[in-house]
Amino acid sequence: MTEITLSIKGLRKRIGKREIIKGLDFELKSGEVFGFLGPNGAGKTTTIRMLVGLIRPTAGSIYVCGYDVKKDFVKAMSHLGCIVENPELYPYLTGMENLQHFSRMIPNFESKHLDYVVKLVRLQDRINDPVKTYSLGMRQRLGIAQALLGKPKVLILDEPTNGLDPMGIREMREFIRFLAEKEGLTVLVSSHLLSEIQLMCDRVAVISKGRVIKVDTVSNLLNLQEQLVWKVTPFEKGISLLQTVTSVSLDEENHLVTPLSEKSSTWNQMLVENGVEVHEIQRKVPTLEDLFLELTGGESVE
């Protein structure tokens, strides 16, 4: 049974005269990994900070497991764990002392849960060393440990693979999928690494200029975009002929690109009958990157 764990309605944020978040709506279910995708300046970090109570929204509401973050802060936050940007912990304390410090703020906390969390992030060997001796990967893992202390139902990770090597990235990906599939958490991941989002997430929200442009499953989004790449000579004749029947664009290598369609055999026939040689017709599976660039128009920060 899946329940809605995080629900956002009409979220807005204005700073001075500029409205940077212009009305966000989406809902997350338990057991899913949800990706947050958007160019720099789109409002991802601001949105995440509003979800966890660091920034006050100008309008709109956020419900964590049914509790309003504004009205029932304590109950809402007890179901939420997060890492916002870098996981900064006290460098002069050991990893274990850091975790103990934060665990004391959680009501009804059992100390054996500390050991469980440490084992989960695989920091048992170094947990009693001061945090200033940790590598970046270890700090990320300690950050996740801290986020998991309260047995949250929702985990919000802002760029969790930031600064990790490929091995670390893979481990993080597997860990997040484990948390979602086996433990039933909702994990919200914001990232720039489109390849990672593609491999890691079930659904994705694409955000640009403070608005959600699209929310859908990864597979649906990719399917929308399946295309055919045509290699033809002569070039111009091929373009003008195809343009009479379908939309045509050019890819980076100046090949003709048309949407995937059953009529492709008809188009092929038309070209051949008009003296155009068709060397290659290839199906192209786009990446989330192409989709991303197309949806956001490759724009810059306003």
Next chain:
Amino acid sequence: MAVLISLFTYAQFREVQRQIEKLGDVDWRTTLQQQIVDTQNRLTSSGISDEWKAQLQIRVQQQQYYLDNDINPAEPGAPTFVRSFAQESITLFVPLLIMIIAADIVSSERSAGTVKLLLTRPVKRWKILLSKYVALLLSISIIVVLMGVLAYLISGVVFGFGGWGAPILTGFTSVGGELNTSNVQLIDQWQYILMEFGLVWFVAIVVGTISFMLSVLLKSTSASMGVMLAALIAGLILSNLVSSWQSAKYLFMINLDLTGYLAGSSPPVPGMTLLFSIGVLVVWAVAALLVSFTVFVRQDVY
């Protein structure tokens, strides 16, 4: 702190030695008489300001009073050192010490980034700030007590540990440059020291609270320290200059010399009393707390 106290002890020791050399005798009556004569000589010179003259006159009258009643105001021994140390340190030394810890307590979390972790716990924001304030109060109290104990121990090594029961005159008030001896009473030195340390503790708490507020507002440890330092030093300089600027008596820095009231020295602006100064400091401290809590609870953390 131990180093500084040792320095002060040594300075005092050298002073006593110099007097022995000058007079060949440690009889206090002679010393006191000599001091009175010295001061009266200075009063006749024309190169000193009116405020300074008024203070010197009061001092002479006090010393004369001690002489007439056969009481030694400079009974040698550690308690006497502690008494004068408390008196001198209340305007600058103690505020500086306190300001250094208080300025750091909230802004260090901002600069290290750990504030994000603190505020995303299931705990209301004002409770987090309150816990920091309570920690500050405890630290301040411990420092004040430690200062007293260290002063006693270190100076006792040089001056001997006796003198707790030495009689001290208090209750002098200065009215318009003249000494009012109507409320003068004799109390034991240890009682006087207790009163002094109560006042020192009170001043420390107020200075700590104001630094705490700066720490919340400015989010930078160095900025908070800088502002507080400037205020304290300005206060020190102003105290000697402002007797004609009536509204200056509402500034907190001018009201720090509470032990001065016990000793009967003339206040920076005429008409100020112990009760008045305590009142001003209380108002400042309460206002600082209100500002701190309001700002902290409503702040957006970027």
